[in-house]
Structure formats: C-alpha cells, structure tokens
Amino acid sequence: MARMKFLCDAERCIECNACVTACKNEHEVPWGINRRRVVTIDDGIPGEKSISVACMHCTDAPCQAVCPVDCFYTTDDGVVLHDKDICIGCGYCFYACPFGAPQYPQEGAFGARGKMDKCTFCAGGPESDNSQAELDKYGRNRLAEGKLPLCAEMCSTKALLAGDGDIVADLFRNRVVRRGGRPDTWGWNTAYKD
Amino acid sequence: MSATSTMNLAQRKKIMRRSFIVMLLAIILLPLSGYWLIGNQVTDNEATVTNPRADTWRQVRQGSPDAYTAVQGRETNVLIQNMAQNWRQLRNGPLATYGSWLIFSVLAALTLFYLTRGQVKLTHPRTGKTVERWTLNERRLHWLTATLFIILAITGLSLLYGRYVLIPIMGHVAFAAYADVAKWAHNILGPVFSVALLVLLIKWFKENLFSRIDLEWFKGFGGIIGDQHPPAGKFNGGEKLWYWTLATAGVAICATGFVLDFPNFDQSRFVIQISHLIHLSTAFLLIAFAFGHIYIGTIGTEGALEGMTTGHVDTAWAEQHHNLWLEELQAQQQADSEKQTSQ
Numbered sequence: 001m002a003r004m005k006f007l008c009d010a011e012r013c014i015e016c017n018a019c020v021t022a023c024k025n026e027h028e029v030p031w032g033i034n035r036r037r038v039v040t041i042d043d044g045i046p047g048e049k050s051i052s053v054a055c056m057h058c059t060d061a062p063c064q065a066v067c068p069v070d071c072f073y074t075t076d077d078g079v080v081l082h083d084k085d086i087c088i089g090c091g092y093c094f095y096a097c098p099f100g101a102p103q104y105p106q107e108g109a110f111g112a113r114g115k116m117d118k119c120t121f122c123a124g125g126p127e128s129d130n131s132q133a134e135l136d137k138y139g140r141n142r143l144a145e146g147k148l149p150l151c152a153e154m155c156s157t158k159a160l161l162a163g164d165g166d167i168v169a170d171l172f173r174n175r176v177v178r179r180g181g182r183p184d185t186w187g188w189n190t191a192y193k194d
Numbered sequence: 195m196s197a198t199s200t201m202n203l204a205q206r207k208k209i210m211r212r213s214f215i216v217m218l219l220a221i222i223l224l225p226l227s228g229y230w231l232i233g234n235q236v237t238d239n240e241a242t243v244t245n246p247r248a249d250t251w252r253q254v255r256q257g258s259p260d261a262y263t264a265v266q267g268r269e270t271n272v273l274i275q276n277m278a279q280n281w282r283q284l285r286n287g288p289l290a291t292y293g294s295w296l297i298f299s300v301l302a303a304l305t306l307f308y309l310t311r312g313q314v315k316l317t318h319p320r321t322g323k324t325v326e327r328w329t330l331n332e333r334r335l336h337w338l339t340a341t342l343f344i345i346l347a348i349t350g351l352s353l354l355y356g357r358y359v360l361i362p363i364m365g366h367v368a369f370a371a372y373a374d375v376a377k378w379a380h381n382i383l384g385p386v387f388s389v390a391l392l393v394l395l396i397k398w399f400k401e402n403l404f405s406r407i408d409l410e411w412f413k414g415f416g417g418i419i420g421d422q423h424p425p426a427g428k429f430n431g432g433e434k435l436w437y438w439t440l441a442t443a444g445v446a447i448c449a450t451g452f453v454l455d456f457p458n459f460d461q462s463r464f465v466i467q468i469s470h471l472i473h474l475s476t477a478f479l480l481i482a483f484a485f486g487h488i489y490i491g492t493i494g495t496e497g498a499l500e501g502m503t504t505g506h507v508d509t510a511w512a513e514q515h516h517n518l519w520l521e522e523l524q525a526q527q528q529a530d531s532e533k534q535t536s537q
Contacts, residue, residue, distance in 0.1 A: 010250070017264055037265035039273050041253050047246040051254075053273055062282045068353040069370045070361055086370040088377050090353065091457065095467050098278040100269060111458025112381070 002164035003078040004121055006152070007172055008052045011179070012159035015040050015050035019151035019160055023054075026122070026150045027139025033103040035119040036151055052151070052160050055080065055101035055119035063093035063102060077143065078165075079121040084137045089113040121162070122149040268460055281467040285474065290354060293478040300482045304489045314418065314495045316510055324506035325523055327428075333505055335394050342387040347481050349376035354474070381455050388448035395441050401428050402437040407518065417515070418490070428519040432490070439483050443476040450476070 015038050023029065023036045036054035057080045064072035064080065071086040072093075091113050094102040107114035124141030127134035134141060142150060152162035161168045177184055253261070254273045261271040269275065328336070352360065352373060361369045411431035414424030424430075429437065450469035453461055491498050497511040512520040 015264075020265060032267070034265045034267060034270070037263050037270050039258065039271055040262045041250050041258055042260075043262040047250065049247075049250045051273060062278060065286055066282055068357055069373050070357050070366060071370070083366075086366055088370060088374040090373075090377055091454075091466075095463065095470060096278050096282040098274045098276070100272060100275060100463075106458075110456045113457065 001076050003166075004057060004163065005078075005165035005168050006054065006056060006121075006149075007161045007168050009159045009161070009172065009175065010049045010051050012157045013038070013050040013052055014157055014159070016156060019052050019155055022150045022154050023119070026142075027120075029117070029139065030105055033105060033117050035101075035103065035117070052155075053099055054151070055097075055121070056099055057121055062096035062098070066092045066096045068092060073126070075123060077121075077123070079123045079143070081120055081123060081125055081138075082116065082118070083126045084115045084117075085126075087115045089115050122147070269463060275463055277464050277467045281471065284471055285354075289471065289474050289478075293474070294355065296478050296482050297485075300485050304485060308489070308493065311419070313493060316496050316508075317423075317514055318510045320497075320508045321510050323509045325509055325512055325520065326505055327501040327507045327512070328505050330505065332397070333502060335390065335397065336502060339387065339390045339394055342383050342390060343480075343484065345383055346380060346387055347477070347484070349380040350477055351481075352376050353380070384448075384451045384455055388451070391440065391444055391448060395437075395444075398429070398437060402434045404431075404434060407431075408434060418494075423514055423517070425518050426516050427522070428516060430516065436483060436487050439480065443479050447473055447476040447480060 017038050020034065020036050020038060024034075027035070029035060036052060038050055038052045040048060040050045042048045057074075057078060059078070061072060061074070061080045063082075064074070067082075068090055069086050069088055071083045072080060073082070074080050089104060089107065089112075091102075091104065093116060094100075094104070101118045103117045104113035105115070105117065106112065120138050120141075122140060122142035124130070124134045124144065125138035127137065129141050129144035142148065147153065149162040152160045161171060183189065255276070257272050257274070257276060259272075261273070263271045353376065356369060356373060356376075360372070364372070405427075407425050407427065408431035411424040411426055414422040416430060416432050417423050418432075450473040453465060453469040454473060457466075491502065495515070497508055498515075501507040501511075509520065512523075
C-alpha cells in the first residue's frame, strides 16, 4: 500500500500560486477558504524561499487526536479525511494543527464556525466515490480516478510533489544529488555503469 | 640546632604550599591563554555569518512572522505554529487526566464524608419563627447562575470526555447531533452566565469581604468537622471562599470564554490556545468547588436549602449557622420597633 505524502521543494518553488488556484477551481472551494497556500520567507531579499503548504496528512494527526466528535479517519493510503456530517465546527482541529490546514466557512454572526474544510489529497470524503454528495461536500475524488492531487500534477516547476512517499523521496533524493549542474556523487560516473 | 631545623622545615613547607598554588594556577590558566589570542583576532569574520538555508528554516520554526503570502486570512503566512502541538499534548494529556481525577476524588470524598459524618443536624429544635435570608431577586439570580453553570459544565465536559464516554454508548452520529446542540448551547449561554455572574458578584461584594471572624470560622472547620459552632455573619467563611473563587476563577473562565466564543476579532491562535487551557483548568476548579457547595447546601446541612428555595430560614438554623447575622437582624428589628413606639 502506498503512503501518500506531499513534498515541496523550496529550491524550485517560484511562488506562482498556481497550486492554490488549481485547488480552488478543481474542488470549487467556497470564497474565503484556502486548502493550500504559498508562503514566502525573506520576500524580495536574496535567499528568498517559497513553500506551498496544505494539510500534511500526518501519521499521528493532531486534528484527529483532539476532535471531540471523532470525525477524522485515515485511509489505507495514509490520507487524513473527515466526515462533515459529524463535524460540529468547534475549531479544535484549528487549535491543534501546526500547519494551519483546517478552514471554516463563517456560519452566522460573530464569526461562528461552520463545518471544517481542508485539503483531502484529492481523495474526497466518506461518501461513495465520485458521487454528487461527495463532490458537493469535499470536491473531486481524483485518487479514485487513478490520478494524483491536481496541485502537484500541474506544478510548473515540479516543486510540489504528491504521491507515494517512497517515490516522492526517491525523486527528491535524485534532485539533491544532481543539484548544482552536476552530480555530487563524486567518481560514480567513472566507477559504476548504472 | 633543633630550633633552626624546625624553622627551616616550616619555611620549606611554606614555600612548597606557595609553589603548589602557583603550579595549580598555571595548570588552569595556561591552557586558556589561547582564547586570549583568538578573542583578539576573530570578532566579525566568518564566525558570525550563518548558513542562509539554516536561517530560512529557523524562521519557519520561529513562526515566520515576516513571511509573505498572497492568501488572505488569519496567520496564513505562518508555516508552523509552535504552540499547536503543546496545546494538544496539554489538553489530551495532563488536563484531561488530572481533571477527571479531581472530579472523581471530590465526589468520592463527599460520599465518604456523608457516610461517616452524616448530615449536620439542627442542634436545637425548630422555633417555628423564620427570618428572611434571601430576597426574591437574590434567589432568582442564584438559580439563574446555578442552572446556567450546570448546563455549561455538562456541555463543556461532553466536548472533552464525550469521545471516550458517550461515543461508545451513543455512536458517532447520535453523539455528533448532541455535541452540535451542546456546542451552540455552550456558546450562547456562556455570555448570559457571564452577565449573571457579574451581577451576582457586584450584589454580594460588600458582605463577602473577609474579616477576623472568618479566621475563627476556618479554625473551627466551619462546624463541618467536629461539633463546634464557629461564628458567622450573613456569609460564613466557606461561602466567602466560594465567592472569591468565583470572583477570580469564575471571571477568568468568562474572559477566556469570550476569547474562544468570538473568533471574529482576529485574535491569534496563540491567544486562543492559552485561553482554552485557562478555560479548562478553571472549569475543573469551579466544578470541584461547586460539588462541595451543592453538597453543603442540600443533603449536607439540615435546613440550608429552604433559605434558597423559600427565602426564609428558621431562627434555630440561623442561630446555629449564622449567629452574628441573626443578632444583627434582631438588633435592627428592635431598633425599628422602638422607633415606631417612640413615634
């Protein structure tokens, strides 16, 4: 079984915000809710770095641990999803998440929270795959269609990687090794054939 | 001859001691002399230049306060919020664990106390004469605050422990339906409770200032333990302690409750998390104290509850539990009647 992971290559991200836009469009996320965002450190200064961040689908997810109604579940692919029929909009997952992933539509006066919304790793929710109910509540279920999250799929510099953690890690390891124009594995090209 | 040799010996010992100290200092100080050289040479060279990539990740770990993001919203430029994990650990760990221990040990202690000591009975038979203890408005205020407190305590505890206690019984869907109502009830009734509590604190403020009499009351354990009858005015030492718990922990729970209840003021996550932890710990304190208060006011003391239900108490009860207050009332009554007769 795959263990799905996100990885953002800070050396490649150019802060185009296309992942943010693609996510909003794909899932028809309501106004004011951002499942993904790009953060730039040292903006405008040499050494500037950008990172795209959304729900990280943690192994020991804090949101899952503090939820009073226990509405979270982890799929076989390691994706953390939640049931909006059970969610009461208490805000505790927002208190507990270090990445600021949980989002709430405003429901009523004084900023009262509606049911929580967050990145689903394009894997929908507990409803049957690709049903209308699932689309309305959680957006598209690309994983059920055999596709990977759209944000990573269409990333122009391939900074954002999404998929099985082992493959993502291999890709990134290769990049790190070859960064700077030539491989950092000194002597390998001469010594080894493959 | 022998004298000079001892002199020499003493002198030699002195020299040995001195040279020993000098050698010791040399052993300690000489290896450090390298720093003196370095200290003069390197001041603002490569040593102060840090790895730029390390700086980036350090900023991330420190909450990236100066970071930029195009996405609007609360703290959207923060990549990692450091208090979040601590909040989770404290809420799910010590607070949930020791909170339940506190509640259960208070309940156990009260049960044990009732079984051993039993009800504090009236020492003298009822006289049949009554005096007014609480006016209608005071009783309304008390019961409004009390009812709201109980509802808030039950709904609040449901959000903390419901997952472990109620979901196994009710199932996820039914508990979620209840929890949704509980959340709204808690959020709406919280501010109402705050107002009621504030009015109550203002109304009973003067009578609850501590005096020397309360010290005697506490020394006699309020007549709860033993058969003493320590003196008390309208409010005894225990009631005053409850009042001041409400005036401190009660006010804190209301203030933090407002922070949690109104997320529209853009308060930071850190403020919310700290408020929640204070809200939780004061809630346990107040619930534990309320158990004691309810016990003493109902089954713990004969004739105590009727004061808060009918508003009147028997003079025998007043004499036993609030003697100074009764004396005060009688003195005032006498003065009033004297005034009438003189007119």
